[in-house]
Amino acid sequence: MSIILDHVSHIYNPGTTFEKRALDDISLVIPDGEFIGLIGHTGSGKSTLIQHLNGLLKPSSGNIFFNGQSIFDNDFKMKDLRREVGLVFQYPEYQLFEVSVIKDVLFGPNNLGMKTLDAEVAAYAALKSVGIDESLLDVSPLDLSGGQKRRVAIAGVLAMKPKVLVLDEPAAGLDPLGRREILDTIANIRKEQNITVILVSHSMEDVAQYVERIIVMNKGKIAMDDTPQEVYSHDEELQAMGLDIPEITRLFLRLKKEGYRLPTDVFTVDQAYEAMMK
Amino acid sequence: MIRFENAVFEYIRRDDEGNVEGITRALDDVSVHIKRGEFVAVLGANGSGKSTFAKHINGLLVPEEGKVFVGGLDTSDDNNLLKIRQMAGMVFQNPDNQIIAQTVEEDVAFGPENMGVPTDEMQQRVDEALEKVGLIAEKDNSPNRLSGGQKQRVAIAGVLAMKPECIIFDESTAMLDPAGRKEVIATAHELNKNNNITVILITHYMNEAMGADRILVMDHGKIVMDGTPRQIFSKPEEIRKYKLEVPEITELAYRLHKAGAPMPAFVLDEDEFMEAIRSAKAAGALS
Ligand SMILES: Nc1ncnc2c1ncn2[C@@H]1O[C@H](COP(=O)(O)OP(=O)(O)OP(=O)(O)O)[C@@H](O)[C@H]1O
Ligand SMILES: Nc1ncnc2c1ncn2[C@@H]1O[C@H](COP(=O)(O)OP(=O)(O)OP(=O)(O)O)[C@@H](O)[C@H]1O
Ligand SMILES: [Mg+2]
Ligand SMILES: [Mg+2]
Numbered sequence: 001m002s003i004i005l006d007h008v009s010h011i012y013n014p015g016t017t018f019e020k021r022a023l024d025d026i027s028l029v030i031p032d033g034e035f036i037g038l039i040g041h042t043g044s045g046k047s048t049l050i051q052h053l054n055g056l057l058k059p060s061s062g063n064i065f066f067n068g069q070s071i072f073d074n075d076f077k078m079k080d081l082r083r084e085v086g087l088v089f090q091y092p093e094y095q096l097f098e099v100s101v102i103k104d105v106l107f108g109p110n111n112l113g114m115k116t117l118d119a120e121v122a123a124y125a126a127l128k129s130v131g132i133d134e135s136l137l138d139v140s141p142l143d144l145s146g147g148q149k150r151r152v153a154i155a156g157v158l159a160m161k162p163k164v165l166v167l168d169e170p171a172a173g174l175d176p177l178g179r180r181e182i183l184d185t186i187a188n189i190r191k192e193q194n195i196t197v198i199l200v201s202h203s204m205e206d207v208a209q210y211v212e213r214i215i216v217m218n219k220g221k222i223a224m225d226d227t228p229q230e231v232y233s234h235d236e237e238l239q240a241m242g243l244d245i246p247e248i249t250r251l252f253l254r255l256k257k258e259g260y261r262l263p264t265d266v267f268t269v270d271q272a273y274e275a276m277m278k
Numbered sequence: 279m280i281r282f283e284n285a286v287f288e289y290i291r292r293d294d295e296g297n298v299e300g301i302t303r304a305l306d307d308v309s310v311h312i313k314r315g316e317f318v319a320v321l322g323a324n325g326s327g328k329s330t331f332a333k334h335i336n337g338l339l340v341p342e343e344g345k346v347f348v349g350g351l352d353t354s355d356d357n358n359l360l361k362i363r364q365m366a367g368m369v370f371q372n373p374d375n376q377i378i379a380q381t382v383e384e385d386v387a388f389g390p391e392n393m394g395v396p397t398d399e400m401q402q403r404v405d406e407a408l409e410k411v412g413l414i415a416e417k418d419n420s421p422n423r424l425s426g427g428q429k430q431r432v433a434i435a436g437v438l439a440m441k442p443e444c445i446i447f448d449e450s451t452a453m454l455d456p457a458g459r460k461e462v463i464a465t466a467h468e469l470n471k472n473n474n475i476t477v478i479l480i481t482h483y484m485n486e487a488m489g490a491d492r493i494l495v496m497d498h499g500k501i502v503m504d505g506t507p508r509q510i511f512s513k514p515e516e517i518r519k520y521k522l523e524v525p526e527i528t529e530l531a532y533r534l535h536k537a538g539a540p541m542p543a544f545v546l547d548e549d550e551f552m553e554a555i556r557s558a559k560a561a562g563a564l565s
Contacts, residue, residue: 018422020422040455041425041426041455041457041458042373042425042426042427042455042458043425135300139291139300143289143291144325145324145325145329146329146371147323147325148324148325151324172371172452173449173452174324175322175323175326175521175522176482176484176521176522176523177323177518177521177522177523178324178521180523202453202454202455202456205526239457242425242427242456242457242458243455243456243457244456244457247485247526247548248526250548251527251551254548254552255555258552268526269526269529269530273530273533273537276530276534277534277537277539
């Protein structure tokens with residue numbers, strides 16, 4: 001499922017004193033199977049942008065094409081879009097509403113018309129992959145800790161097996177091990193099923209480690225759209241936008257300044273270790 | 279300032295008929311003493327009991343067994359609750375949920391107003407609080423126009439206007455961009471240093487805990503480690519058992535050390551890493 005945004009703008013509360021242009025003339029092509037990171041300061045428009053990707057929000061101006069078809073076409077089927085593009089919300093509370101964890105995760109697959117058995121298999125597998133213990137299946141989502149809620153919200157979307165998986169801060173609030181496991185799980189699903197993944201994150205480290213393309217948003221506009229290597233070579237520009245470069249990259253910049261001949265496109269501990277042991 | 283004495287808390291889930299379906303022991307015999315002016319980071323896996331611990335400090339929850347004292351006051355005595363809520367304020371994760379008023383100033387005034395602070399004193403409290411978090415210039419603006427980091431600082435000012443002795447940050451940086459995260463952590467340290475406010479910082483970002491005086495690690499409702507950042511993070515194998523990690527730069531140094539490189543087994547941060555590199559070079563162990 002390819003997605004094209006053509007000069008998309010989004011204005012909240014138009015014509016009122018609360019009017020806010022959250023997206024300002026965004027044009028993007030998202031081909032099949034890419035792993036994209038979306039970063040930007042708080043309020044830069046990331047959540048607004050991704051809600052356009054499954055039709056939750058419509059552009060105030062501009063157009064969006066899914067597999068070549070405009071969302072404004074008369075025969076465009078919003079329901080099909082929801083089936084193909086799975087969106088994990090930034091705040092899991094907005095996503096969890098059933099009386100138990102298992103019912104919550106089953107809701108999506110059931111709603112898509114999956115057979116009962118298939119839906120159950122998908123739900124159990126999804127809960128397992130996000131590290132939710134079986135003892136929590138009948139618990140109300142309201143009675144979970146913050147990180148447990150987030151895991152259940154992610155499982156609910158994974159269980160629908162979307163072709164495009166959009167995750168708004170999926171690792172926020174997860175413990176360090178959980179963070180790594182969830183992101184690894186997502187990376188594996190993407191590899192196995194060849195789906196598109198869009199990861200919104202405030203962690204420069206997570207984005208650097210997993211994605212192949214980074215889109216940087218700044219005040220509703222796209223400021224950069226490039227490889228991690230290229231984006232993270234713009235230290236000062238990123239800082240001016242409230243962002244940063246990965247911790248390890250910063251260390252290597254410092255080492256380089258002191259005269260060590262080390263690469264500066266190093267983002268992870270593994271890469272740093274390799275580079276220094278050479 | 280804060281004392282837990284064998285505190286036990288259980289969440290009990292009941293079905294429609296009121297029968298007990300499940301029990302989670304979220305605090306399991308917790309005893310700890312936090313001194314006035316300490317900066318304490320609380321780490322632990324999801325569901326380990328951190329937020330439950332925090333809610334006991336401002337009297338939102340009361341232990342079923344054992345006692346919790348805040349500023350010498352017993353949290354299980356209802357007569358103490360107002361005083362305790364004023365002494366220990368909380369800042370949460372979602373910057374948008376915490377803002378309620380039309381202007382920054384009104385938002386900060388909300389807490390003390392409910393507490394019955396007289397109007398003439400109010401203005402002074404609000405101004406002081408906004409001054410401390412560096413947002414006095416935004417006083418008449420709408421909170422909606424602020425960045426996430428600024429919104430969290432407004433929430434901090436709201437707590438400050440209550441003249442607290444302790445502020446609890448429950449993952450207050452989880453939804454912030456790198457600049458916002460730095461702002462909030464720096465503000466917490468300033469308040470701790472300049473105003474002697476006790477800080478309890480709950481976080482999943484290990485490097486935010488590096489600047490703390492003390493770290494508590496929680497696991498299944500118990501405090502399983504208690505020490506300085508240096509003590510805690512020099513045991514990477516142990517903290518991994520609790521689903522934690524050491525910060526990346528500390529990890530890198532540790533791995534280099536284990537591979538026989540001229541690096542100490544533990545460095546706290548970037549500065550110590552650079553220091554170690556320099557001394558290795560001076561000793562001729564590096565080119
Ligand atoms: N429902 C809404 N009504 C009015 N304004 C909104 C609404 N949702 C978002 N905004 C505003 O639109 C802008 C973009 O918000 P958005 O949530 O898309 O940013 P973001 O990049 O996701 O930020 P964060 O990193 O904090 O999640 C912000 O100024 C925000 O205040
Ligand atoms: N309202 C509630 N009702 C029942 N059980 C609860 C409730 N709130 C929390 N629990 C359970 O109590 C335990 C401790 O939860 P708590 O929220 O204190 O964890 P936490 O360490 O803050 O986790 P996180 O890092 O995910 O925020 C968890 O097992 C959780 O499922
Ligand atoms: Mg957002
Ligand atoms: Mg919590």
